[in-house]
Amino acid sequence: MITMDDIIREGHPTLRRVADEVSFPLSDADKKVAEEMMQFLRNSQDEKIAEELDLRAGVGLAAPQIDVSKRIIALLIPGEYEDDPPELEKVMFNPKIISHAIESACLKGGEGCLSVDREVPGFVVRHSRITVTFQDEKGNSCKARYKGYHAIVVQHEIDHLNGIMFYDHINAESPFSVDDDVIIIE
Ligand SMILES: OCN(O)CCCc1ccccc1
Numbered sequence: 001m002i003t004m005d006d007i008i009r010e011g012h013p014t015l016r017r018v019a020d021e022v023s024f025p026l027s028d029a030d031k032k033v034a035e036e037m038m039q040f041l042r043n044s045q046d047e048k049i050a051e052e053l054d055l056r057a058g059v060g061l062a063a064p065q066i067d068v069s070k071r072i073i074a075l076l077i078p079g080e081y082e083d084d085p086p087e088l089e090k091v092m093f094n095p096k097i098i099s100h101a102i103e104s105a106c107l108k109g110g111e112g113c114l115s116v117d118r119e120v121p122g123f124v125v126r127h128s129r130i131t132v133t134f135q136d137e138k139g140n141s142c143k144a145r146y147k148g149y150h151a152i153v154v155q156h157e158i159d160h161l162n163g164i165m166f167y168d169h170i171n172a173e174s175p176f177s178v179d180d181d182v183i184i185i186e
């Protein structure tokens with residue numbers, strides 16, 4: 001089971017590596033990694049388990065964050081209300097952004113990261129809408145489009161596969177100044 005002890009922190013070289021493509025059919029090891037990543041996200045969003053295991057809540061996780069330099073990301077974006085189904089619950093293998101909108105967007109509150117034990121204030125400017133191809137656990141080729149908060153989270157995770165941290169996108173000189181056509185998501 002993944003706990004915070006398994007999550008590597010900034011400064012660890014794996015976070016700055018470009019992760020390797022996953023081959024299909026999946027090895028048992030890769031299947032296990034994906035399952036454990038999704039279980040971590042569920043546990044991290046369960047009040048009791050998170051408190052018991054001292055987990056930071058996460059809506060996404062990338063395999064490099066558990067020192068597995070492979071192109072696997074897990075996404076778990078909860079529904080609006082307690083008993084709603086998740087808005088997005090998916091593991092992507094070899095995800096790739098194949099196209100994106102011209103418009104940029106960022107979260108009003110900035111971003112954080114389970115691999116970063118500090119606040120890094122500032123607007124993290126990303127694409128407002130993306131089209132992603134990926135393989136599912138069966139190796140089926142999939143395509144999906146994301147916008148808004150979902151697009152932001154997916155980009156944050158895919159960045160981890162390319163050794164990019166969220167604060168790489170923050171304007172160091174002026175962290176909260178963005179062009180006036182950048183969509184600021186509440
Ligand atoms: O890589 C996953 N992770 O560090 C957890 C935080 C995910 C995340 C947080 C804010 C905006 C987008 C994504």
Ligand code: NI
Nearest residue numbers: 112113114115
């Ligand atoms: Ni992260």
